[in-house]
Amino acid sequence: TQLLEQSPQFLSIQEGENLTVYCNSSSVFSSLQWYRQEPGEGPVLLVTVVTGGEVKKLKRLTFQFGDARKDSSLHITAAQPGDTGLYLCAGFTGNNRKLIWGLGTSLAVNP
Amino acid sequence: KAGVTQTPRYLIKTRGQQVTLSCSPISGHRSVSWYQQTPGQGLQFLFEYFSETQRNKGNFPGRFSGRQFSNSRSEMNVSTLELGDSALYLCASSLGAGPLETQYFGPGTRLLVL
Numbered sequence: 293t294q295l296l297e298q299s300p301q302f303l304s305i306q307e308g309e310n311l312t313v314y315c316n317s318s319s320v321f322s323s324l325q326w327y328r329q330e331p332g333e334g335p336v337l338l339v340t341v342v343t344g345g346e347v348k349k350l351k352r353l354t355f356q357f358g359d360a361r362k363d364s365s366l367h368i369t370a371a372q373p374g375d376t377g378l379y380l381c382a383g384f385t386g387n388n389r390k391l392i393w394g395l396g397t398s399l400a401v402n403p
Numbered sequence: 404k405a406g407v408t409q410t411p412r413y414l415i416k417t418r419g420q421q422v423t424l425s426c427s428p429i430s431g432h433r434s435v436s437w438y439q440q441t442p443g444q445g446l447q448f449l450f451e452y453f454s455e456t457q458r459n460k461g462n463f464p465g466r467f468s469g470r471q472f473s474n475s476r477s478e479m480n481v482s483t484l485e486l487g488d489s490a491l492y493l494c495a496s497s498l499g500a501g502p503l504e505t506q507y508f509g510p511g512t513r514l515l516v517l
Contacts, residue, residue: 323503332510333508333510333511334407334493334495334508334509334510334511335446335493335508336508337505337506337507340503340505342503380445380446382446390448390459390461391446391448393438393445393446393447394445395444395445396445
């Protein structure tokens, strides 16, 4: 059973467009992380959100943690080809370190 | 500072064989976690080691085992390989073992079981 549902599964957009990807669950997470993975590489951590309602910005990327800590979103403004990759969300459901992962959103930004 | 290294990068085995994968964490990192990544299941947690002790274990059969050495390097072993074990195996290291410690991933070992 996949506890974290990511949508959309695939996204292909033109350079300069904005986009939002979602990470949803019926479970409450103590913290949630977003990663980007490029072909042939391991995931790279982008951000960790801990507090319900928290918003974090990383240049053109804006991350939001839902008030109930069950969902999160990633918004990219003016996407660039360098943003291409697999975006993964992952969360901790307790104080252990067993990360629960979504299947990811595969983003392609075309020049 | 060198990143997490995994060897080998690619591996082809046949059903019934066993395989050992190696992970060298970032210098100074004491925690190593292993994950299996497949297109259908995504990343799934295998186990975590901290200071040579297994701290957490995922829901994988006993064919999957691991260990950590005193220099924090880690190995995972899969015995009696099955076709479904074909996957990208990722190792991640972190300084400590707290839930908010940043994990740094290696490039993975891609295992193909024929």
